[in-house]
Amino acid sequence: MKILFVHQNFPGQFLHLAPALAARGHEVLALTDEKNQRPSPVRAVRYKTPQELAMPRMLGSTYCEYTERGWLAARGCRALRDRHGFVPDLIFGHSGWGETLFLREIYPDARLLVYAELLYRTRGHDVGFDPEVSPDTDEGRVSTVARSAHLIQGLVQADAGLAPTGYQAGSFPPELRQKLTVIHDGIDTGIVKPDPQAELALPDGRRLRPGDEVLSYVSRSLEPYRGFHRLMRALPGVMRARPDAQVVLVGADAVSYGAKPRDADSWKEKLLAELDGQLDLTRIHFLGRVPYRQYLSLLQISRVHCYLTYPFVLSWSLTEAMAAGCYIVGSDTEPVREVLREGETGRLVPFFDQPALEAALIRGLAGEDPEAARMKQAARDLIVGQYDLRTKSLPRLVEWVESFAPVGTGG
CATH class of the missing domain: 3.40.50.2000 (Glycogen Phosphorylase B;)
Structure with a gap:
């Protein structure tokens, strides 16, 4: 397959998955913010961002910010399509910053997956949990509902979503939770292990x-x-x-x-x-x-x-x-x-x-x-x-992504 990863801070949660898919013969490309300085394990292109995103200070400010970022990502994809002829079979993006919101309009035939990290909730989660820092108020709950709009829209548009833990998947309502698969990002236990010689x-x-x-x-x-x-x-x-x-x-x-x-x-x-x-x-x-x-x-x-x-x-x-x-x-x-x-x-x-x-x-x-x-x-x-990266998480992640291969791609 041709696979496009989308993440403003790439590689982010895709640090191991992207190169693993590339190693299996897929053509892997990443789209990220031009200000992102993190080294990429696969070929990466960048979308341009203005000095400041224009957004009014209102309840919809988060949605305005992230839809603007979504449009910037979509313009980057349009350039990939029109100038370079890159048309992915599958797109996998983090939905947290709105970057996946408009990609279906650029690539209507691509399968769209999102990394659904968490849905903000007004009760039972972080909002109002610590009265010293964030009192439980009507204003706080209303603001939380407003900040959740792009996350809900991102998952609704996607073919499927991935969450790293059961708790995080459970932050989404049942009608959206059924679209999610839980697979942890994985821990490289060959590197992260006890060492009696450490200092x-x-x-x-x-x-x-x-x-x-x-x-x-x-x-x-x-x-x-x-x-x-x-x-x-x-x-x-x-x-x-x-x-x-x-x-x-x-x-x-x-x-x-x-x-x-x-x-x-x-x-x-x-x-x-x-x-x-x-x-x-x-x-x-x-x-x-x-x-x-x-x-x-x-x-x-x-x-x-x-x-x-x-x-x-x-x-x-x-x-x-x-x-x-x-x-x-x-x-x-x-x-x-x-x-x-x-x-x-x-x-x-x-x-x-x-x-x-x-x-x-x-x-x-x-x-x-x-x-x-x-x-x-x-x-x-x-x-x-x-949760081991090599034997548990990464094989499951690769299998999950490849399960969305369009017929005829050999994924």
Whole structure:
């Protein structure tokens, strides 16, 4: 087949799938934003974007933004068709930014698949979950409904959709859920694995190794959606109880999913001000965003890994921490419960129960959990057995994509 991937941040979730399909003889091309600097594993072309997208500040602003991006992607496809003669048999795009909305008009005969990562919901998910940060209001729910329009339209137009977890697929209503197949992106457990020789160099020159008392935390950005504020407020008690513990946090001083605090430039700044005088900052290490190898070393030397999240998209970092054999303390929220099971593959604590979080972290750092070794091995076994990239996820993904091959293409 001729397969076109569409993703503003390509390769994104298609990092392994696109080259795997190319290796099987399909002609694979990617369409991405001209500002995207990520290296591509397959041939890529870029659609042009203006300096600023014109969008009014109203309930429809998200739809305006993403339909404009959809039109830019469609114009890019039109150029591929008219100037270069490229007509795909199949298109697979991430529907989150509207890029797939108008591709049927350019390529009416192509099969259209979408990566349906999550549908925003007004109840039972992230909206209104944390009253401190986002109170449950009529305005918030109305805004959420408005922001969901392009996601619904994208899946309605598609022949089928893919979601990485059951929780994320379940965010869509039943009439759309039936179009979805659940296949996780996959974890390369040959790379992400325990390493007794691992070490992590800190900015102050100190080196941490397996066996050291290290509490790790990883998020794209240090923000409430990933429980950064809950962890920070637990640290005074944890660090008093464990005077030798080192806390290592990976993540940008930004927001990826929520909003900035009203009274500070970042959540890190806000929490450090709130906890001024209560923390030994010589034992807290903010690394920002780090190269993958350094991030992996952190997981491999961690004694306790803390993963907290709103009911939202599940982070790759949790499944990678499990593959690395971490002892994990996670939030007892629905996306986490799909892979982290209390007493089996880790410890779960209620997201808002500060004493429970402190106690679980202290117990793990002290090595007082008699089930620790068994749970760490069980966590890795679960990922290897069900989420391994090479033996589980990638073969299923390739098979799923090729099942949509038009008759006569030999897919």
